[in-house]
Amino acid sequence: MNRHLVGLLLGTEEDWPRAFETILRRTGPVRAGGGEEHAFDVERITIEPFDLRDRPRYDLVIDRLAYWYYVPREWLKKIALMDDVYLLNSPFTFQSMEKHAAYCAMMRLGLKVPDTVLVPFKNPPDNAKWAYTASRYNQPFDLEAVAERIGYPLFMKPYDGGAWVGVTRINDRDDLHAAYDASGQRLMHLQKAVDGYDVFARSLSIGPETMVMKFRPELPMHDRYEVAHGFLTPDVGEEVVTISRLVNAFFRWEFNSCENLVAGGEVHPIDYANACPDVALTSLHYYFPWAMTALVRWTMFTMVAGRTPRLDLDMAAYFAIADRDDLSYGDKLAGYRRLADDYFETERYLDFCASRLSHLDEVVLEWVDSADFDTLLVETVRATYPAAEHDRFVAHFRGLVRLWVTDTKAALQPGQPA
Template sequence: MADVEHTIGLLLGTEDDWPRAYEAMLRRIGAVTDDQGRTHVTRSVRVTIEPFNLRDSPRHDLVIDRLAYWYYHPREWLKKIALMDDVYLLNSPFTFQAMEKHAAYCAMMRLGLKVPETVLVPFKNPLDNSRYAYTSGRYNQPFDLEALAESVGYPMYMKPYDGGAWVGVSRIRDVGELHAAYDASGERLMHLQAAIEDYDVFARSLTIGPETMVMKFRPELPMHERYAVEHDFLTPAVGDEVVAISRVVNAFFRWEFNSCETLIRGTDVHPIDYANACPDVAVTSLHYYFPWAMSALLRWTVYCVVTGRKPRLDTDTSRYFAIADDPSLSYAEKLDGYRRLADDYFEIDRYQEFCAKHLGHVDDVVADWIGSEEFRLLLGSTVREMYPPHEHERFLGHFNGLIDAWLRDHG
């Protein structure tokens, strides 16, 4: 018998591929010994949604949430178990409003990051609210949409302030496209954001706890081809800045399972989207990078429960703003200061030491499972669920080939 047993809850929506992979590999991790010599065993359960008494004690030590960004009942349960029971959550439910992009833009602009010029415009169509006509008639100021667009500069993007998965995003090149996109926006609240033209690289970085994988992203391609298997596509300095921005965003908002999109032009790194409550970790999207994501998720969740890491619900924004508002500091010096705060939040040194001492076998566990028949069955069932029958053979060959490439590279 283990000295301590831990339960990790998986709060899920429609996805089933990575949860099955995570569950299978967590079972293979086995007992972990902490620095005091106690043995810990960690298991996972899928969270069900049901009425809950606010004084109920949960059985979970940590919850990986992939649902509450849109489903309010489990969101309120997450708030309760964080406030009352110290259950560890990878993404804070208290900063979900910042996941609507707008607050995230504002905060990172305050920190001096190179966020493109952005303007929020009112709803095109009246809201379905009996008070709207009176309020708008008395307080809404008329505005010149074309003048606003000129202040941002063409080309630009019109994008929902609370968007996700590129839904409702339009590229605007002229006045005609501006009015067409705004007319189509209806009751959605939209940003106008300057485009970064002639960029060299579109990077998407996935961060899980203190670990970050920066991937070359090709948004113009189908989803199964968007992540290019390409290494060293950024200079060391630019790559380090992309990693720093990703971790600073996450530490600032208490997000620990998040993705960040940046456009790199020359040596300038422009973050354009870095608030994602449900980052893409599907095997059919990440393919080659899927084993890394599972390794990082296993290490971070086991580390959190075994070390008894407590949630830090306060966000310490004043510490970041003190650096941001210091006129004597350069951009690079400010980013270094933010990175130190982020490293402190993620306990970088302690985490790396713990992993080296107690979780050194995780990569081997993942590699063994990725090379197993069980994984190939999971991949096959996922492909058959996602694609029409006449494409099964093609995509099975595509994804199996990419996984084989990862196994060769990490053998």
């Protein structure tokens, strides 16, 4: 029997790791195409000194920590370069996770990213060479003129932002100066607002699977993901999925979220570089079981199928499509989708899920419909919200999870599409 160890590199999260561990263990061994059996275990990784020639015990690592903690980031680089450990996500494209490079790449590929300008620091960085360099080479600039060229309304947002920190809507020159003054030493983008958009679509992609969700950023986090189906036309929905997969294949990200604004049938990507996408039970609620199922499926597939990590970024293949004047936007998206499906081995993955993991949906349904899952839900609520709000939020999330259970039971009935 082939045994595989999955490592979880975690920060403060507890809900989804417990869910992942439970589902992986309940799923049990699976057989590969040749008949050999594969068994899986999972453990949480600790942080400690490491010899660069030590051999890691893990076959695959799911990273949720190295985007801010450099010790595990360097360990990830070591096990990728020296030991071929499969990683979710690549530790070599973190600079792209700081938004700026991701904007540049997707603009080069022709996506409808809103007009974006990088502006210098409001306050100089703490560097002894700053004054001399600035006096010789920094050009004075008119912030208001830059904003007027982009056009109000617009957003000021950190080039390396996350979790909406430092994002400000700018309606006029007063907003502009107030936000810029408050930015301090943070490097900021000015980005044209897609005003009056029809739908905010946030998609979570895990391997070759993507769930597109209707997102309401103006609401509290527990209400931002609306349980809605059919809120995009088939063509627009397919474009959103393609953009999500394209971004991930391009940068070698396999666990990432993407935000798109849909206006007048056009899809405008505004944020698609998230090293640690939100998979909290109290955020995803109805969609949480899907996320955990997809993560288990992709984890098991990579190991059973003998998928090897690809550290190189084959950007030239994408740019060869982008630079062709004889291709329409739709043709280019189709070309990008083929490259993305090739990277993720989508056809092989779907066959694996159908032939080797057909029981997984029932495994997850049985667990989510159990007292064990309800205990996880209650403990997560108690760890997240003030005591006075526990009863309210337990009822809120129980209702949404119960809706998922009801819908899933109906879908898994004989004669119904799964």
